[in-house]
Amino acid sequence: MGDYRDILYEVEAGAATITINRPEVMNAFRAQTVEEMIHAFTRAGADRNVGVIVLTGAGSRAFCTGGDQSAHGEGDGDGYGGRGVIGVPVEDLQSLIRDVPQPVIAKVRGYAIGGGNVLATLCDMTIASENAVFGQVGPKVGSVDPGFGTAYLARIVGEKKAREIWYMCRRYKAQDALAMGLVNAVVPDDQLDAEVRRWCDEIMGHSPTAIAIAKRSFNADSENIRGIGALGMQALSLYYRTEESKEGGRAFREKRKPDFRQW
Numbered sequence: 001m002g003d004y005r006d007i008l009y010e011v012e013a014g015a016a017t018i019t020i021n022r023p024e025v026m027n028a029f030r031a032q033t034v035e036e037m038i039h040a041f042t043r044a045g046a047d048r049n050v051g052v053i054v055l056t057g058a059g060s061r062a063f064c065t066g067g068d069q070s071a072h073g074e075g076d077g078d079g080y081g082g083r084g085v086i087g088v089p090v091e092d093l094q095s096l097i098r099d100v101p102q103p104v105i106a107k108v109r110g111y112a113i114g115g116g117n118v119l120a121t122l123c124d125m126t127i128a129s130e131n132a133v134f135g136q137v138g139p140k141v142g143s144v145d146p147g148f149g150t151a152y153l154a155r156i157v158g159e160k161k162a163r164e165i166w167y168m169c170r171r172y173k174a175q176d177a178l179a180m181g182l183v184n185a186v187v188p189d190d191q192l193d194a195e196v197r198r199w200c201d202e203i204m205g206h207s208p209t210a211i212a213i214a215k216r217s218f219n220a221d222s223e224n225i226r227g228i229g230a231l232g233m234q235a236l237s238l239y240y241r242t243e244e245s246k247e248g249g250r251a252f253r254e255k256r257k258p259d260f261r262q263w
């Protein structure tokens with residue numbers, strides 16, 4: 001897989017940039033998108049000339065808004081129509097972001113919502129435009145990320161805040177995300193690319209082996225969450241088969257409020 005349909009891949013001065021390129025659906029991912037991201041992260045991870053990986057979204061409206069709601073229900077009718085426990089191998093992608101030896105920086109413009117928020121959370125560092133908006137929508141749309149998106153989020157923002165994020169499904173501005181430790185820096189939108197480039201250049205001046213060891217050391221302490229996620233994905237695939245979950249996706253597509261209480 002060299003030619004990508006859903007993403008862009010480029011390497012410049014030691015920084016590989018992976019761009020989710022589906023602005024027409026606010027960079028929501030389908031199975032194909034996740035497969036391509038897995039390919040690109042594997043490629044960048046193995047490239048000794050790459051010292052840092054940047055994950056971003058095309059356009060100014062969104063970094064990523066999670067699973068593509070128009071693709072939800074494909075395949076066996078419950079998941080996303082592709083490979084993996086729920087038809088989109090999102091757990092493989094999440095693991096890979098942790099497993100590549102280089103630091104991964106999330107460059108966030110616009111919405112980082114749902115599974116998009118999980119991806120940004122998992123990146124080693126996040127640099128956001130002033131217009132960035134973070135949040136979870138799972139319980140509003142009949143979904144949840146039962147691993148890194150919940151348990152690892154709590155490591156970053158604390159248990160109370162993580163529970164608020166998931167139970168309340170509110171939207172948080174970039175400055176709020178900075179205050180809760182979800183992002184490392186916030187800059188005016190027109191300075192975001194240059195700021196991320198500066199961070200990449202700084203990393204490129206440091207020892208890649210020391211950084212890889214540091215990354216693995218950080219990861220080791222939260223590695224048990226991978227197991228929680230694997231278990232959770234099995235539960236999620238069962239949940240996706242319920243009318244309660246399907247109501248969430250249906251309501252989003254029909255642009256109405258869901259009625260979960262009937263079940």
Ligand SMILES: CC(C)(COP(=O)(O)OP(=O)(O)OC[C@H]1O[C@@H](n2cnc3c(N)ncnc32)[C@H](O)[C@@H]1OP(=O)(O)O)[C@@H](O)C(=O)NCCC(=O)NCCSC(=O)CCC(=O)c1ccccc1C(=O)O
Pocket residue numbers: 024025026028065066067068069070086088090111113114115116118137138139141142143144145146149252
């Ligand atoms: C992103 C919003 C908050 C933006 O709201 P707003 O500004 O009011 O704009 P809208 O009119 O809602 O949207 C504009 C336009 O974009 C389309 N769109 C937005 N998000 C998606 C999407 N995810 N899939 C498909 N299309 C999308 C929207 O339909 C509009 O299109 P028009 O043609 O203009 O009508 C808001 O849009 C929003 O909340 N989006 C929902 C995001 C969502 O449902 N994400 C998926 C679920 S997230 C989740 O369940 C967490 C669990 C999780 O992370 C996970 C774990 C394991 C596997 C998969 C997932 C996963 O992500 O599902």
